[in-house]
Each structure stands twice: as C-alpha cells, then as structure tokens.
Amino acid sequence: MSNSLIQVIGNVASDIRFNSTAEGIPVASFRLAATERKFDRALSRWVDGDVNWYTVSCWRALAENVTESINKGDPIFVVGRLNVRTWERDERTGISLDITAELIGHDLSRGTAKFQRGIKVMSEESSTYAA
Amino acid sequence: MSNSLIQVIGNVASDIRFNSTAEGIPVASFRLAATERKFDRALSRWVDGDVNWYTVSCWRALAENVTESINKGDPIFVVGRLNVRTWERDERTGISLDITAELIGHDLSRGTAKFQRGIKVMSEESSTYAA
Amino acid sequence: MSNSLIQVIGNVASDIRFNSTAEGIPVASFRLAATERKFDRALSRWVDGDVNWYTVSCWRALAENVTESINKGDPIFVVGRLNVRTWERDERTGISLDITAELIGHDLSRGTAKFQRGIKVMSEESSTYAA
Amino acid sequence: MSNSLIQVIGNVASDIRFNSTAEGIPVASFRLAATERKFDRALSRWVDGDVNWYTVSCWRALAENVTESINKGDPIFVVGRLNVRTWERDERTGISLDITAELIGHDLSRGTAKFQRGIKVMSEESSTYAA
Numbered sequence: 001m002s003n004s005l006i007q008v009i010g011n012v013a014s015d016i017r018f019n020s021t022a023e024g025i026p027v028a029s030f031r032l033a034a035t036e037r038k039f040d041r042a043l044s045r046w047v048d049g050d051v052n053w054y055t056v057s058c059w060r061a062l063a064e065n066v067t068e069s070i071n072k073g074d075p076i077f078v079v080g081r082l083n084v085r086t087w088e089r090d091e092r093t094g095i096s097l098d099i100t101a102e103l104i105g106h107d108l109s110r111g112t113a114k115f116q117r118g119i120k121v122m123s124e125e126s127s128t129y130a131a
Numbered sequence: 132m133s134n135s136l137i138q139v140i141g142n143v144a145s146d147i148r149f150n151s152t153a154e155g156i157p158v159a160s161f162r163l164a165a166t167e168r169k170f171d172r173a174l175s176r177w178v179d180g181d182v183n184w185y186t187v188s189c190w191r192a193l194a195e196n197v198t199e200s201i202n203k204g205d206p207i208f209v210v211g212r213l214n215v216r217t218w219e220r221d222e223r224t225g226i227s228l229d230i231t232a233e234l235i236g237h238d239l240s241r242g243t244a245k246f247q248r249g250i251k252v253m254s255e256e257s258s259t260y261a262a
Numbered sequence: 263m264s265n266s267l268i269q270v271i272g273n274v275a276s277d278i279r280f281n282s283t284a285e286g287i288p289v290a291s292f293r294l295a296a297t298e299r300k301f302d303r304a305l306s307r308w309v310d311g312d313v314n315w316y317t318v319s320c321w322r323a324l325a326e327n328v329t330e331s332i333n334k335g336d337p338i339f340v341v342g343r344l345n346v347r348t349w350e351r352d353e354r355t356g357i358s359l360d361i362t363a364e365l366i367g368h369d370l371s372r373g374t375a376k377f378q379r380g381i382k383v384m385s386e387e388s389s390t391y392a393a
Numbered sequence: 394m395s396n397s398l399i400q401v402i403g404n405v406a407s408d409i410r411f412n413s414t415a416e417g418i419p420v421a422s423f424r425l426a427a428t429e430r431k432f433d434r435a436l437s438r439w440v441d442g443d444v445n446w447y448t449v450s451c452w453r454a455l456a457e458n459v460t461e462s463i464n465k466g467d468p469i470f471v472v473g474r475l476n477v478r479t480w481e482r483d484e485r486t487g488i489s490l491d492i493t494a495e496l497i498g499h500d501l502s503r504g505t506a507k508f509q510r511g512i513k514v515m516s517e518e519s520s521t522y523a524a
Contacts, residue, residue, distance in 0.1 A: 003427040004445050005400045006475065007210070009234070034396040036476050052397050052477045062240040069244045077210075077234055079138070082399065083429050084445045084490065095488040097477065103140065103208055105236025106246045109193040112200045113244040115237045134296040135314050137344065138267045165265040167345050183266050183346045213268065214298050215314045215359065226357045228346065269472070271496070324502040331506045339496055341400070341470075365402065365470055367498025368508045371455040374462045375506040377499045 002081040006099060008054060009107060010034030012074045018067040028063035030070070032056050032078060032099070056080070058101040066104055075110040079103040135213040137230060139185060140238060141165030143205045149198040159194035161201070163187050163209060163230075187211070189232040197235055206241040210234040264343040268361060270316060271369055272296030274336045280329040290325035292332070294318050294340060294361075318342070320363040328366055337372040341365040397475040399492060401447060402500055403427030405467045411460040421456035423463070425449050425471060425492075449473070451494040459497055468503040472496040 014031035021027060036049035056078055058066055070076060080101040087094055106113050145162035152158060167180035187209055189197055201207060211232040218225055237244050276293035283289060298311035318340055320328055332338060342363040349356055368375050407424035414420060429442035449471055451459055463469060473494040480487055499506050 003402045003429060007398045009396045036396060036474070038476075050476065050478065052475065065239045065241075065243050069239055069246070071246075073248075074246055075248070077236060079208075081429070082445065083431075083443065085443065097490075104239045105208060106244055108196045108200055108235045110196075111246055111248040112196050113237055113246045115200070115202075115205055115242055115244045117204075117206070117242040134271045134298060136269045140265045167265060167343070169345075181345065181347065183344065212298070213314065214300075214312065216312070228359075327501045327503075327505050331501055331508070333508075335510075336508055337510070339472075339498060366501045367470060368506055370458045370462055370497045372458075373508055373510040374458050375499055375508045377462070377464075377467055377504055377506045379466075379468070379504040 004082040005079075006082040007077065007079045008032060008034045008052075008099065009077045010052075010054075010075070012070055012072055012076060013053070015072055016067045016070055018063065025060060026063040027057060027059050028067045029055060029057045030066075032076070052097070054078075054097045054099050056099045056101050056104075058104060062101065062104060070104075070106075075107040077103075077105060077107050136210075137213040138208065138210045139163060139165045139183075139230065140208045141183075141185075141206070143201055143203055143207060144184070146203055147198045147201055149194065156191060157194040158188060158190050159198045160186060160188045161197075163207070183228070185209075185228045185230050187230045187232050187235075189235060193232065193235060201235075201237075206238040208234075208236060208238050266344040267341075268344040269339065269341045270294060270296045270314075270361065271339045272314075272316075272337070274332055274334050274338060275315070277334055278329045278332055280325065287322060288325040289319060289321050290329045291317060291319045292328075294338070314359070316340075316359045316361050318361045318363050318366075320366060324363065324366060332366075332368075337369040339365075339367060339369050398472075399475040400470065400472045401425060401427045401445075401492070402470045403445075403447075403468070405463055405465050405469060406446070408465055409460045409463055411456065418453060419456040420450060420452050421460045422448060422450045423459075425469070445490070447471075447490045447492050449492045449494050449497075451497060455494065455497060463497075463499075468500040470496075470498060470500050 010032045012030055013033040016028050016030045018026070018028045032054040034052045034054070036052060037046050038049040040047045078099055078101050080099040083098045083100065085096045085098050087096055141163045143161055144164040147159050147161045149157070149159045163185040165183045167183060168177050169180040171178045209230055209232050211230040214229045214231065216227045216229050218227055272294045274292055275295040278290050278292045280288070280290045294316040296314045298314060299308050300311040302309045340361055340363050342361040345360045345362065347358045347360050349358055403425045405423055406426040409421050409423045411419070411421045425447040427445045427447070429445060430439050431442040433440045471492055471494050473492040476491045476493065478489045478491050480489055
C-alpha cells in the first residue's frame with residue numbers, strides 16, 4: 001500500500017502530453033484541477049473553496065487509452081499515489097503535486113461515454129501493449 | 132464518512148435496469164463481478180481468485196448517464212457504500228452485497244471512451260435532472 | 263491495486279484468535295461489526311441502518327500487535343481487500359465477508375490510546391518478527 | 394464525497410498543538426511526514442523516495458483524543474480531505490498541504506496500543522464533548 005494514496009474528482013486542465021521512454025514504454029501526463037468543498041458556518045452550507053492543482057502521469061495501456069479518450073475540460077476521477085516534488089527553474093522555485101495514476105475514468109455523474117474495449121495502437125514502438 | 136466504503140474494479144454482469152421512484156427520482160442498478168487477486172506462495176506470484184458479486188445502485192443524473200453509457204461486459208470502477216442485505220424468497224435465503232454508488236466510470240486501462248458532457252433526457256419525469 | 267478495496271469503521275465483535283502457520287507465520291483474526299448509516303427521507307436525517315459483519319485477518323507483525331492491542335468492543339478502522347467466501351457446514355451454507363487487512367488501528371474519535379513502538383514477542387517461533 | 398480524498402501512512406513530525414475556537418470548539422493540529430515508495434528499475438525493487446510533508450487538523454472529540462494519545466514520532470494513518478494552501482510571510486511564499494482529518498489512528502503494524510473508550514475532558518469549555 002502506498003504511503004500517500006489519493007482519490008481526486010476534477011476537471012482536466014491541459015491537453016494530454018503523450019510520450020515514450022527510451023525503452024518504448026508509453027507515458028501520458030496532464031494537469032488536473034479539483035475544486036475543494038468546504039463548510040461555511042455563517043451560511044450553514046457547503047460552498048466552493050480553493051482549487052487544488054495536480055500533475056497526473058500514467059503508463060502503458062492506461063497512457064495510450066487516456067490519450068485517446070480524454071480531452072481538456074473533461075470531468076474525471078483519478079486514483080493514485082501522491083508525490084510532492086520541489087522544482088527550480090531559473091530563479092524560481094515551486095512545488096508540484098504529482099499523482100502516479102493507477103485508475104482513471106470519466107465521472108459519469110457529469111456526462112455520458114461510449115466505451116470500446118482494447119486499445120488503439122498509437123505507434124509501432126508501443127504496439128506490444130495493444131490488446 | 133460511511134462505515135463501509137468500498138472501491139471495486141470489475142465487469143458489468145447484467146443489463147442496466149432503469150427506473151423511477153414514485154417521486155420521479157431516476158434510479159439504475161446492475162450486477163458487477165470483481166475477480167479477486169491472491170498471492171500463490173507455491174508459485175510465488177499473484178493469481179486470479181474467487182469472483183465477488185455485487186448489486187450496484189445509483190441515483191439521479193448518475194443513474195441516467197450510467198443507463199446511457201454502460202453495457203453488459205464493460206470494465207468499470209465503482210466507489211460507494213457497501214450494505215450487506217439478507218433476502219428470503221420462497222424457501223431460499225441468501226445474502227446480497229449492495230453498493231450505493233457515489234462514483235462510477237469506465238476503467239481506461241482496458242479500453243477507450245468518447246465522453247460527452249451533460250445528460251441525455253430519458254423521460255419527461257426526469258427532465259429536471261438534465262444539464 | 264486490489265479489485266475490491268474496503269475501508270470499514272466498526273466495533274470488534276469477538277476475541278482475537280492468534281495462530282501460526284506451519285511455516286511459523288503469525289496470523290490473527292476477529293469479527294468486526296459496522297453499523298450502516300442511511301438517509302431517512304421522512305425524518306430528513308441520517309439514521310442507523312443494518313449491521314455489516316466481517317471476518318478480518320491479518321499477518322506477521324500486524325497480527326502480533328493486533329493480538330496485543332485490540333479487545334472485544336474496541337472501535338477500530340480496517341483497510342484491506344474484501345473476499346466473499348461461501349461456506350458449507352453440515353446441511354447449512356452461508357456467506358462470509360473476509361477482509362485481509364493491510365492497515366488496522368483504533369478510531370481515535372472514540373477514545374484514547376497509549377502507543378508503544380515495536381512489537382511484543384509472543385512466542386519463540388515468531389521472535390524473528392520482533393522489532 | 395470530497396474532491397480530494399487522501400489516505401496517508403506516516404510519522405508525526407511535531408508536537409500536537411491544541412486550541413479552541415472562539416465558540417469553544419476544540420481543534421488540534423500537527424505535522425506529518427510520509428516517505429514515498431518508488432520502484433527502482435535498475436535495482437528491480439521498491440526503494441524509499443522523497444518525503445511528503447502535511448499539516449493535519451482535526452476537530453472536536455477527535456482533536457481532544459489525538460492530543461491525549463499521539464506523540465511526536467508516532468507511526469499513524471490519517472484519512473481526510475486534502476487542501477493545497479499558498480502562504481506568504483515577509484518576502485517568502487510557499488505551499489502547505491493541509492489535511493482535514495476524518496479518521497486518525499496509530500498504525501498497529503508498527504507497535505502496540507492500549508485503548509480506552511471515551512475522551513479525557515481537557516477543559517471546561519469542551520466538556521460537552523466528553524462521552
């Protein structure tokens with residue numbers, strides 16, 4: 001079991017970047033925005049809070065299918081391991097919340113989906129992952 | 132937080148039954164089969180174990196979209212509350228594992244999906260749930 | 263990731279049975295009762311529902327510490343894999359909900375705990391697990 | 394269901410700060426360190442990765458019992474809602490990962506605990522929370 005397991009419901013906030021490692025392993029990544037809900041005592045009800053931003057990565061068949069299936073703006077859920085990473089560029093530093101996804105899908109409370117089994121072969125290099 | 136929160140990855144094992152309550156609230160239900168994975172010490176690797184069977188229910192917009200989107204055989208994930216229910220019919224009794232779903236989607240590690248925001252209006256009674 | 267991952271908050275409903283496998287691996291098991299919460303529309307509030315019964319198993323250091331720490335009646339939480347098992351005895355059959363626990367602890371919303379690192383050695387056979 | 398639900402296994406990295414709101418509601422907070430696990434392909438095994446740092450808050454009976462039960466260095470688990478907060482102080486800015494805990498307990502795979510039901514009354518103001 002991972003030490004920081006996270007489940008996020010949010011909206012895809014970037015295009016999907018698809019790539020392959022030197023060994024030919026497919027990897028996809030994208031930005032995910034999740035609006036927090038918090039209880040407003042004065043109003044006695046739940047209201048929108050801040051937005052949490054994540055960078056989601058996924059691998060192999062999941063990477064290929066996500067690239068084929070998910071578009072900027074889609075409401076999705078992600079389950080995976082959270083890794084907090086500090087970055088430096090030029091004179092700026094920041095923190096990135098990286099999720100290595102084990103499970104990704106569209107949130108069917110917010111729309112409909114037409115599903116097709118198997119994966120589309122995206123390149124010859126990754127064809128060994130085709131089902 | 133529920134007292135029995137469950138996350139299942141499995142295959143839809145029935146058609147979707149769609150209905151409305153007397154008050155016009157949409158509800159959908161279906162059977163879900165999840166194959167357990169267990170570690171075989173003799174073989175030193177994970178193998179398929181028994182199959183867990185669930186009855187999944189969902190409500191409102193989620194019920195309408197699930198009915199529109201999910202077919203028998205689809206690989207999906209479900210997050211929800213587990214309720215163990217004893218039933219009697221004629222001279223037989225049994226136990227049903229009911230999940231009231233809060234989150235449902237296709238498992239994108241096993242296929243691709245074309246998503247469309249909003250819900251299809253399924254009946255006049257439920258049109259107030261259309262987005 | 264398991265195909266049926268469950269998180270239960272409930273009360274220990276039996277004594278802890280402690281044992282060792284032929285290879286000397288410690289294993290502990292006990293019964294767990296979790297009262298469901300459901301929304302009563304007539305009353306417009308959440309009320310107690312049925313009780314879900316589970317059989318929880320755990321292994322190695324967790325088995326030894328659980329045996330030392332947990333008593334019948336304690337409020338605890340358990341995270342683990344759910345396995346639905348059919349049993350037969352004499353002329354009766356039934357279904358048992360088995361959880362193989364990965365994480366067990368007392369629910370600190372319902373009492374206090376004094377914690378001590380490491381494990382108590384429970385037998386010579388299991389002493390290799392002592393920290 | 395929260396939009397960013399997280400489950401962390403880690404070590405308490407500060408003393409517990411206990412306080413009450415103006416309305417007399419108990420609140421406790423502490424720092425939590427969780428070491429990530431990542432797969433090292435060169436070594437073909439899981440190794441320790443970076444450490445994720447969190448600030449955990451809890452309320453009411455849970456706040457009182459946590460203050461009574463948890464000490465710096467204790468191995469615990471936390472389930473709750475994650476909120477990423479940007480802070481500024483003097484000329485520095487940073488990001489804090491705040492968890493509002495719904496469930497806290499000691500990790501019994503790493504030690505033993507003696508549990509006692511009910512809560513210790515910590516102040517007259519909070520005595521209404523005593524069980």
